Amino acid sequence: MSLMSLKSGTDIRGTAAGEKDKIQLTNEAVRKIIRGFLRLTEEKTGLKPAEMTISVGHDSRVSAERIKNCAVRELSSGGAKVLDCGLSSTPAMFMTTVLWKCTAAVQITASHHPWDKNGLKFFTPSGGFEGEDIEKVLKYAEEEEISESLESLPDRSEKRDFMSVYAEHLREIIKNGIKGGSSEKPLQGFHIAVDAGNGAGGFYAREVLQKLGADINGSQFLEPDGMFPNHVPNPENEQAMRFISEAAVNSGADLGVIFDTDVDRAACVDEKGREINRNRLIALASVIALEGNSGGTIVTDSVTSDGLKEFIEKNLGGRHHRFKRGYKNVINEAVRLNSEGINCPLAIETSGHAALRENYFLDDGAYLITKIIILFVNLKAQGKDLNSLIADLKEPLEEKELRFKILEENFKEYGEKVIEALKEYAKGREGWTPANDNREGIRISLDRNHGDGWMLLRLSVHDPILPFNAESNSKGGVKMIIDEFGEFIKAFDRLDLSVLP
Amino acid sequence: MTSNDYRKVSMYLANIKNGMRDSFGDIYLMYEKKVYFLCCKILKNMSEAKRMTVDIFDYVYLQAAGFRDAAVFEKWLYGVVGSRCRRYIIDNHPEMFGDYIDTDSPEGETLDDILASDADEMAYYPDGIEITVDMMQITDNILSELPLKLRVAVLQYYFSGLETEEIAAGEQISLRALKNRLLKGRNRIKTEEHKFTEMGYDAQGITTFLPDILSTMAQSIVIPEDIAASVTGKTGINCMDRMKGGAPADMRSSYSDSDDTMYINTAGAKNGGNFVTTHYAVDRGNRKEKKEMTPAVKVVMAAVAILIIIAGTVAVVLAVQGGKKDDGSVIATGDTTRATTMEITTKPTTERTTETTTETTTETTTASTTETTTQTTTQQTTVTETTTETTTQTVPVITPEPEGGNETPDEGDEDDENGYVVEGGNFHFNLG
Numbered sequence A: 001m002s003l004m005s006l007k008s009g010t011d012i013r014g015t016a017a018g019e020k021d022k023i024q025l026t027n028e029a030v031r032k033i034i035r036g037f038l039r040l041t042e043e044k045t046g047l048k049p050a051e052m053t054i055s056v057g058h059d060s061r062v063s064a065e066r067i068k069n070c071a072v073r074e075l076s077s078g079g080a081k082v083l084d085c086g087l088s089s090t091p092a093m094f095m096t097t098v099l100w101k102c103t104a105a106v107q108i109t110a111s112h113h114p115w116d117k118n119g120l121k122f123f124t125p126s127g128g129f130e131g132e133d134i135e136k137v138l139k140y141a142e143e144e145e146i147s148e149s150l151e152s153l154p155d156r157s158e159k160r161d162f163m164s165v166y167a168e169h170l171r172e173i174i175k176n177g178i179k180g181g182s183s184e185k186p187l188q189g190f191h192i193a194v195d196a197g198n199g200a201g202g203f204y205a206r207e208v209l210q211k212l213g214a215d216i217n218g219s220q221f222l223e224p225d226g227m228f229p230n231h232v233p234n235p236e237n238e239q240a241m242r243f244i245s246e247a248a249v250n251s252g253a254d255l256g257v258i259f260d261t262d263v264d265r266a267a268c269v270d271e272k273g274r275e276i277n278r279n280r281l282i283a284l285a286s287v288i289a290l291e292g293n294s295g296g297t298i299v300t301d302s303v304t305s306d307g308l309k310e311f312i313e314k315n316l317g318g319r320h321h322r323f324k325r326g327y328k329n330v331i332n333e334a335v336r337l338n339s340e341g342i343n344c345p346l347a348i349e350t351s352g353h354a355a356l357r358e359n360y361f362l363d364d365g366a367y368l369i370t371k372i373i374i375l376f377v378n379l380k381a382q383g384k385d386l387n388s389l390i391a392d393l394k395e396p397l398e399e400k401e402l403r404f405k406i407l408e409e410n411f412k413e414y415g416e417k418v419i420e421a422l423k424e425y426a427k428g429r430e431g432w433t434p435a436n437d438n439r440e441g442i443r444i445s446l447d448r449n450h451g452d453g454w455m456l457l458r459l460s461v462h463d464p465i466l467p468f469n470a471e472s473n474s475k476g477g478v479k480m481i482i483d484e485f486g487e488f489i490k491a492f493d494r495l496d497l498s499v500l501p
Numbered sequence B: 001m002t003s004n005d006y007r008k009v010s011m012y013l014a015n016i017k018n019g020m021r022d023s024f025g026d027i028y029l030m031y032e033k034k035v036y037f038l039c040c041k042i043l044k045n046m047s048e049a050k051r052m053t054v055d056i057f058d059y060v061y062l063q064a065a066g067f068r069d070a071a072v073f074e075k076w077l078y079g080v081v082g083s084r085c086r087r088y089i090i091d092n093h094p095e096m097f098g099d100y101i102d103t104d105s106p107e108g109e110t111l112d113d114i115l116a117s118d119a120d121e122m123a124y125y126p127d128g129i130e131i132t133v134d135m136m137q138i139t140d141n142i143l144s145e146l147p148l149k150l151r152v153a154v155l156q157y158y159f160s161g162l163e164t165e166e167i168a169a170g171e172q173i174s175l176r177a178l179k180n181r182l183l184k185g186r187n188r189i190k191t192e193e194h195k196f197t198e199m200g201y202d203a204q205g206i207t208t209f210l211p212d213i214l215s216t217m218a219q220s221i222v223i224p225e226d227i228a229a230s231v232t233g234k235t236g237i238n239c240m241d242r243m244k245g246g247a248p249a250d251m252r253s254s255y256s257d258s259d260d261t262m263y264i265n266t267a268g269a270k271n272g273g274n275f276v277t278t279h280y281a282v283d284r285g286n287r288k289e290k291k292e293m294t295p296a297v298k299v300v301m302a303a304v305a306i307l308i309i310i311a312g313t314v315a316v317v318l319a320v321q322g323g324k325k326d327d328g329s330v331i332a333t334g335d336t337t338r339a340t341t342m343e344i345t346t347k348p349t350t351e352r353t354t355e356t357t358t359e360t361t362t363e364t365t366t367a368s369t370t371e372t373t374t375q376t377t378t379q380q381t382t383v384t385e386t387t388t389e390t391t392t393q394t395v396p397v398i399t400p401e402p403e404g405g406n407e408t409p410d411e412g413d414e415d416d417e418n419g420y421v422v423e424g425g426n427f428h429f430n431l432g
Helices: A027-045 A064-077 A090-099 A131-142 A162-177 A202-212 A238-251 A279-290 A306-315 A327-339 A365-381 A411-426 A477-489 B003-017 B023-043 B046-066 B070-092 B111-124 B133-145 B148-159 B164-171 B175-198 B210-220 B225-235 B295-322
Strands: A011-015 A053-058 A081-087 A104-108 A117-124 A192-195 A255-259 A266-269 A297-300 A319-322 A346-348 A354-356 A398-405 A432-434 A442-446 A453-457 A465-472 B262-267 B277-282 B341-346 B356-363 B375-382 B391-396 B413-415 B421-423 B426-429
Touching (some): A027 A064, A027 A104, A027 A117, A027 A131, A053 A064, A053 A090, A064 B164, A081 A090, A090 A117, A090 A162, A117 A131, A162 A202, A162 A365, A192 A202, A192 A238, A255 A365, A266 A365, A279 A297, A279 A354, A279 A365, A306 A319, A354 A365, A411 A453, A411 A465, A411 A477, A465 A477, B003 B023, B003 B046, B023 B070, B023 B210, B023 B225, B133 B148, B133 B175, B133 B210, B148 B164, B148 B175, B148 B210
Parallel strands (some): A053 A081, A192 A255, A297 A319, B341 B426
Antiparallel strands (some): A104 A117, A255 A266, A346 A354, A432 A442, A442 A453, A453 A465, B341 B391, B413 B421
């Protein structure tokens, strides 16, 4: 198996548990990858391994311990000082490079993917490894030969509890952000339920909220369990959101919070169980980010609603920069805009990845929720709630996503051909208006007679798929949009059109 | 997982993924007994196991579409059972974790070595073993008496087939601690196997063939029908198998007139005052094929059996008359050297025999010169509703390990919820 096949965007990911002969992240593979990582880190930092301090953490997956064991032993034998941080969130591992000045950090996680998967993410103080860095790591890994046994390698790692340090960091942020409350228990009198989905986010309930005086009754699935026996820890998952909605309502919480497995994403629900995620979450995060950044630019992915654009630009006075799907894409775009002198305080995706400039553009679910809680408490003191801030956000009545599988081997070329054809098809078509601020695929607004909404067709980065999204402000509008689109797409016989309703 | 099962489950998962949700009913049927069995053995409480089984399948219904690989799905399912049961016990019965403390195993003994020697022992059974009712009952008892932590490790390894890393992660312990638990659990089973074997019971090979025995126990378990009904209600998918007979409402009658299944009640250990029973249905599929006997042979066999019983009875009478214990009390049939006994009784309901197996063991000693008793036992098990005799087989009770510290010996008689009478620590199961 080529180790290159383990590249997944800016991560390394593969099967790590289950049937033995299907495991891709074997001990040997992990050891080679870690050696490749060490070599690249040496290049990036100019430091020899003996001068490096590298932290290693993991989420709750069943294969975490095994992979961590390989990582710490390889790093130790390579000469680096290794800090074994145990169960950690992904953003926390980046923060070891800030708060503990680690040379680099390794997080063993596969985010919300199934239980038998695992992966590796790498950080330096400048941020997470990019796609080309991952390619280099894997290229170097393939050049490695493993001759000695794992057991013969020394484990000179030091066990360190960084999550306590990180939790204290978040507590301080909350204490400093809340106006006029008790300095030590500023969340006294507030009831916040947390659903960690048996991932790594359970610390937030006990180590952050409860220690600040919050009532966390109703919190659930706080203990890590790599089988995810209750629901998939994914704020985009309908079932997961239903769990936190019910927990918040049943326990009488003021706010419900949900994290994904490695806590780089979050969402919340209000006291009535209404979801604050996707476009609503982006709207709320924009309110937070634009405070003190009047006229600032919010970078989002491409599938955000028209109502969100209107909200950011008309209600908040900011600018909406609709970019591409993929959290790394939006973050890098935000960094680029800032480097060009454009005030861009937030990069955020509908998936819940939110990266604030003030927090190193780190997509940190716990940090986002921290900011939301500060806002929530301050609003309560004024007799207001979170929904009042986003009451003017116009939300679509209907939405739908279809995914067209490309049956052609050269799927990129074929997919681009379809998109170009749609651009041509849309020109001059009555009721169809291609968006002029779209940067991924083609986005077309449709008037009241043709669906009263918008559609977007784009090409998936890695997979032979053409995702199609549609939203409408009218009942039956999405069906109308899809019917009109169907007239166009059915001409392409190398697409799986069975997904068309 | 057999390749056949792998193909079936893969197909069902693919169907579900493609929107054919009804295939969840097939998944349910494939795993209902296994999940219920595992819940019963971990929780040691049938009503809690029922509720847990329904909840688990409700969750599986929601997640099944996310799986493609049948083996990955199965491991995940067993992992979820372990996780949910563990969480339930923490929340509701924390005392079950008891005073068991993880300690290292003796020097020089590693799990890998022991498992390798177990595998080597297979060579002594070139034809495998017949998994008898006795074997299942003894295994059930041994398992029930293991402390929770060891029991879960054993079940997840030998029954669920999870890897040690997977079990360790699920139990939230180190791999080393898990291996120690597994080793200790296995060693206890081996010790009990030896004890039973030396006492003449059909226990040899339990440790070696533990996965097969557990699998047979799971296949044989009688599953309450309302589980399928509840899962159907929650998911909206028909999980009721109309072809299945289901258990008779009254489990104390061991034979039914209408089918060829024998229901056997076995006892687990006491758990907080509730007797835990597990009901197995032993049918043709669990036994080796026996040759059909001609009517003439059956008559001769019956006559021989009657003569043996008469001879044995005479010998017992002579023994009783002539044999006394050191303290002057009379040695009586049925005396054992253990302070507590458990009896399991099998009983026929009709005379119609279509297939009969008869095993006869006779131990005879003279009462005057030795201290052993004369006892003739005939055990007859059938797969149809016929035997000609009632027999009693005595199985010693294993002294339970302290678990939770709240188990106290019985005092006097008490009726448990299933109508089994306990007399001063002796368990008798009267069927019918």
